[in-house]
Amino acid sequence: MKNIQKRKALGALFEVLCVLAAGVAIMVLALILYYVFRRGVAVVNFSFLTSLPTPVGVAGGGIGNALIGSLLMVGLGALIAVPVCIAGAIYLDQNPASKLAAYARFATRVLSGIPSMVVGLFVFSQLVLRTGHYSALAGGVALSIVMAPVITLSAEEMLRLVPSSQREASMALGATKQQTVFRLILPGAAGGLIVGVMLAVALAAGQTAPVLLTALTSRFWLTSLAQPTASLPVLIYHYATSPFADWQAHAWGAALVLVAVILVLNVTAQVLLGLINRRR
Amino acid sequence: MAQGVNIENFSFWYGPTQVVKNISLSAPERQVTALIGPSGCGKTTLLRSINRMHDLTTGTRSEGRITVGEEDIFSAAVDPVDLRRRVGMIFQTPSPFPHLSVYENVAAGLRLHGLARGKEIAERVEACLCKAALWEEVKEHLHRPGALLSGGQQQRLCIARALAVEPEVFLMDEPCASLDPVGTMRIEELIGELKHDYTVLIVTHNMHQASRISDQTAFLLNGEMVEVGITKEIFLAPQDPRTEAYLTWKIG
Amino acid sequence: MQEIRRASYSGTREGLFHYITFLAALGLVALVLGIFFLVTMQAAPAWRAFGFSFLTTSIWDPMHNEFGAVPALVGTVLTAILALVVATPLSVGTAIFLSEMLPQRLRRPLSFMVELLAAVPSVVYGLWGLFVLAPWLRTGVGQFLTDHLGFLPIFAGPSLGIGVLTSSLVLAIMVLPTITAISGEVIRGVPTGLREAMYALGATRWEVITRVILPTSKPGIVGALLLGLGRAIGEAIAVTMVIGNANLLPRSLFAPAQTMASLIVNEFPEAFDLHLSALLLLAALLFLITLAINIIAAWFVHRPSPDATATDKESVWARLLPKGGG
Numbered sequence: 002m003k004n005i006q007k008r009k010a011l012g013a014l015f016e017v018l019c020v021l022a023a024g025v026a027i028m029v030l031a032l033i034l035y036y037v038f039r040r041g042v043a044v045v046n047f048s049f050l051t052s053l054p055t056p057v058g059v060a061g062g063g064i065g066n067a068l069i070g071s072l073l074m075v076g077l078g079a080l081i082a083v084p085v086c087i088a089g090a091i092y093l094d095q096n097p098a099s100k101l102a103a104y105a106r107f108a109t110r111v112l113s114g115i116p117s118m119v120v121g122l123f124v125f126s127q128l129v130l131r132t133g134h135y136s137a138l139a140g141g142v143a144l145s146i147v148m149a150p151v152i153t154l155s156a157e158e159m160l161r162l163v164p165s166s167q168r169e170a171s172m173a174l175g176a177t178k179q180q181t182v183f184r185l186i187l188p189g190a191a192g193g194l195i196v197g198v199m200l201a202v203a204l205a206a207g208q209t210a211p212v213l214l215t216a217l218t219s220r221f222w223l224t225s226l227a228q229p230t231a232s233l234p235v236l237i238y239h240y241a242t243s244p245f246a247d248w249q250a251h252a253w254g255a256a257l258v259l260v261a262v263i264l265v266l267n268v269t270a271q272v273l274l275g276l277i278n279r280r281r
Numbered sequence: 282m283a284q285g286v287n288i289e290n291f292s293f294w295y296g297p298t299q300v301v302k303n304i305s306l307s308a309p310e311r312q313v314t315a316l317i318g319p320s321g322c323g324k325t326t327l328l329r330s331i332n333r334m335h336d337l338t339t340g341t342r343s344e345g346r347i348t349v350g351e352e353d354i355f356s357a358a359v360d361p362v363d364l365r366r367r368v369g370m371i372f373q374t375p376s377p378f379p380h381l382s383v384y385e386n387v388a389a390g391l392r393l394h395g396l397a398r399g400k401e402i403a404e405r406v407e408a409c410l411c412k413a414a415l416w417e418e419v420k421e422h423l424h425r426p427g428a429l430l431s432g433g434q435q436q437r438l439c440i441a442r443a444l445a446v447e448p449e450v451f452l453m454d455e456p457c458a459s460l461d462p463v464g465t466m467r468i469e470e471l472i473g474e475l476k477h478d479y480t481v482l483i484v485t486h487n488m489h490q491a492s493r494i495s496d497q498t499a500f501l502l503n504g505e506m507v508e509v510g511i512t513k514e515i516f517l518a519p520q521d522p523r524t525e526a527y528l529t530w531k532i533g
Numbered sequence: 534m535q536e537i538r539r540a541s542y543s544g545t546r547e548g549l550f551h552y553i554t555f556l557a558a559l560g561l562v563a564l565v566l567g568i569f570f571l572v573t574m575q576a577a578p579a580w581r582a583f584g585f586s587f588l589t590t591s592i593w594d595p596m597h598n599e600f601g602a603v604p605a606l607v608g609t610v611l612t613a614i615l616a617l618v619v620a621t622p623l624s625v626g627t628a629i630f631l632s633e634m635l636p637q638r639l640r641r642p643l644s645f646m647v648e649l650l651a652a653v654p655s656v657v658y659g660l661w662g663l664f665v666l667a668p669w670l671r672t673g674v675g676q677f678l679t680d681h682l683g684f685l686p687i688f689a690g691p692s693l694g695i696g697v698l699t700s701s702l703v704l705a706i707m708v709l710p711t712i713t714a715i716s717g718e719v720i721r722g723v724p725t726g727l728r729e730a731m732y733a734l735g736a737t738r739w740e741v742i743t744r745v746i747l748p749t750s751k752p753g754i755v756g757a758l759l760l761g762l763g764r765a766i767g768e769a770i771a772v773t774m775v776i777g778n779a780n781l782l783p784r785s786l787f788a789p790a791q792t793m794a795s796l797i798v799n800e801f802p803e804a805f806d807l808h809l810s811a812l813l814l815l816a817a818l819l820f821l822i823t824l825a826i827n828i829i830a831a832w833f834v835h836r837p838s839p840d841a842t843a844t845d846k847e848s849v850w851a852r853l854l855p856k857g858g859g
Contacts, residue, residue: 005360005362005363008362008737008740009360009362009737011739012737012739012740013739015739015743016634016738016739018626019627019629019630019634020630020634021626022622022623022624022625022626022627022630023626023627023631026623026626026627026647026709026713027643027647029706029709030646030647030650030706030709030710032661032665033650033657033661033706034653036661036664036665037660037661040664084557085557085560085561086557086561088553088554088556088557088558089554089557089558089560089561091554091557092554092555092557092558093558095551095554101555101558101559101562102558104562105558105561108561108562108564108565108566110827110831111565111824111827112561112564112565112568114763114824114826114827115568115767115820116766116767116768116819116820116823117767117769118767118769118794118798118816118819119568119572119767119816119819119820120568122572122797122801122812122813122816123568123571123816125801126571126575126809126813127571130809146564146568149561149564153561177547178547178550178551179546179547182550203652204652207652207653207654207655207656207657208654209655209656209769209770210769210770210794210798213770213798214798214801217802234654234656234770237656237657237660238656238659238770238773241656241659241660241663241664242663242774249664253660253664256657256660259654259656259657260654260657263652263653263654264649264653267649267652268649271645332733334729334732334733337729337732339636362735362736362737363735364735365732365733365734365735365736366734366735367735369734370729370733372726372729372730372733374726376724376726376727376729376730378727378730378731378745378748379727379749380748380749380751381748389731389734389744390734390735393734393735393736393740393744394735439730442730442734443733443734446735
C-alpha cells in the first residue's frame, strides 16, 4: 500500500509547480501592462493627443492624426461590417437549417482563423494596387473583414437567445417574419449585439498588419479618404522600429492610449454582458 | 472489516443556512440503513458528511461527532483522503471514468493506492466485477470504454470500482434514481449481497425501495431527524404523525 | 411550417427583407471564397515559375527574381513550435491553478484578467519585446547563455537581443492568454460527478487532476494548443519587430531570422510582378496552414466525449474568435 503522506507530498510538489507557472504567466502579463503604463504616462498629455507628429529632433509632436485615422478607419470598418453581418446573422437565425446557413457559418469560422496579415495582403493587392494608392478607405475595408466574424458569430448567438415561445407568440398574433425580427428579436437582442460590436471594434482598433498594408501611414492630418492615413498601431510599429529615442518614447505613449481604449471597451463589454445575463 | 457508523448531535451549515440540525443516528455494521425524506431535507448532506466530501466545498461548517468504527472522522489524526478510501460512495448519476475501459475503471483505485501489482490487479478486478454481479456481462469486452455500458451496468461498475479499494462502509446517494426498473432491481439485489460484508447507508426517494432493502430507516424533515427505527416498524406503525403523513402521501 | 413560409413570401416587403438577409449571408461565403481564390490566383504565377522548389530552396532574391521560401518556412515553424514549448506548461499550469486550486471568488477576477490580456494588440507585445525583453536577453540571460552554454550550437554566436529566441518568447506570451482561457474552460467543463467519484475513491487533489481531469479534457487542451499554434504561425507584426528580419536559415537561437508573415510585412511595399506573386504565395500557404490547424483544433475542442457530457459548443466557438493579434 502506497504511503499516503508520500502521495500527498508529491501532489503538493506538482501543485507548487502549477502555482509557479501561474505566477510566472500572470507576472509577465502584468509586467507588460506595467511598462506600457509607466513609459506611456511619461509622454501622454493633451498636446500629445492633439498634435501632428514632428520630424526627428523637433520637440513636441503627438499622435493626433493617428488617433483620428484609427477612429475613422475603425468607424468605416464598422459601418461596412455591422449592417452586413447583422443581416447575415438574421438570416442564420431565421433559416438555421438551410444549406446557405451552414456554408455561411463555416465561412465565418474560416474567416476568424485567417491571419489578419493575409486579409491585409488581400486588400492590398485588390484595392491598393488597383487604385494605385494606399487609402483610409482600403484600411476600413480591411478592418471590416477582420471585424466580420466577431460580429456575425456573436450576433447569431445573441439572436438565438430570444426564446422561441416569444417568437411563436408574435407570429400567432399575426405578425410577419419581418415584423417579428424588427419589433421583437432585434430589440430583445440589442444589448448583446452592442457587446459584439464593441468587441469587434476593440479587435479592429489594435490591428497593425491589415492597416499597414492598406492605409500605410501619414504625417499629416487626414483630408480625404483616398490618401494614406496614419493609425495608432502602425504609428507604434514605425516609431518602435525607428532608431530615434524620442520617437520610441512616443511609441509607448501611443501604446498606452491604444491599450487603454481596448481594455476599456473589453471591460465595458463584459460588464454589459453580465448585466444582460443577469436580467435573463 | 465492516465498521458501524455513529452520528452524534451532528449539525451542518452551508454558509449561513443550517441544513442538518442536531441529528444523532447509529448505523450498525452489516446492516442497511435507509435515509428517507422529501427533497432538501438534508439526507444527502448528512450522507456526504460521512466521507467528508464537504471538505471540497468552501463555506461549509459542521458541528458534532461522526465515528466510523471507533474513530472520530473529524479528529486531526484522520486524513480525509484516507477516510474516503475506507468509506466508499456511489452517486446518483453513474460516473464511470469516460477515458478508461471497464477494466481500468475498476483498477483505478487499486493503482491509486498501490493495493495490487501485476497479475494481482487482473485477479482483483475480476473478483470485484464478480462481487458487483457484472463479470458475466462484461468479461468479453473488458477493454471497451466503461461509459458504453447501460446505465444499470455503469452503476454496478461504479460499485465494483468502489469495492476494489476495500472500504468498510458504503454510502449510496439515490443509486437507482437514473435507472430503469430492471437496473434498479439488480442494484437492490446487489445491496442485499453487500450487506453481508459492509455497512450500507442509502439515501432514497423511493419508499418501496427503502422498505424492500433496508433493515433500519431514518426519516428526515427540514434537516431534523423525525424518527428512526426498524424498517418494518416504521412503515407499518410510524410513531410520529409527520412520518405517517409522508408515508401515506408517498405510498397511498 | 410550409404555410408560414409561403405566407412570408407573399408581401413584397417580406420578400425584400428575406432577400437582403440572404444576400448578406451569401456575401460572407463569397468573401471567404473571394479571398481564397483571388489570393491563390495571384499566387499562381509564382507557383508556375518555381513549383515545389519554392518550398525546397533557400535563395530569396527579388533582384534576380529567384524565390525559395525555406528560411521563412523554417523560421515560421521554428518560432511557433518553440513558442508552444514555452507556452504549454505555463498556460496549462495556469489553467489548472485557476480552475482547480483557487476558490471561486478569486478565480473569476484572475481568469478575467488573463483573458483580458488576449485583447492586448500584438504591436504592443512587439513593443515590449523590443524594448524590455530584447535588452534583457542581450545582456543578462543572453550573456549568461553565451558564456556558459555557448559551446552548444543552439546558443552559438553573440546574443543580439533580437532573433529566434526573442520572437519565440514574445509569441509564447501572446498565445498564453488564449490557451489558458480555452484550457480553463475545458477543465471546468469536466463533470463534477467525475471529480467526486475520484475523490470518493480516496484520491488527493493532484491525483484527481492527473488521473481524471487532465485525461478527460485532453482533447480540448490539445485543441487549445493547436489554436495557439495557428495564431503563432500567422502572427506578423510582433514577430517582425523582434526577429531581426534576416532571410537566412537560423544557425542558433540567437540568430536573426524571418517568418512568412514578417517577410510579407518587410517586402510588400516594393513588391510587384513575380515578387508580389511570391508574397501572395506565402499568404496562400499561411491561409491553408492556419485553416488546416484551425479545423483540426475545432475538431478536437468539439469532439463528442464518450459519455455525452457535451459542453456548450457555441460558447466554445466564441472562444475561438480572435481577440488580439494582427
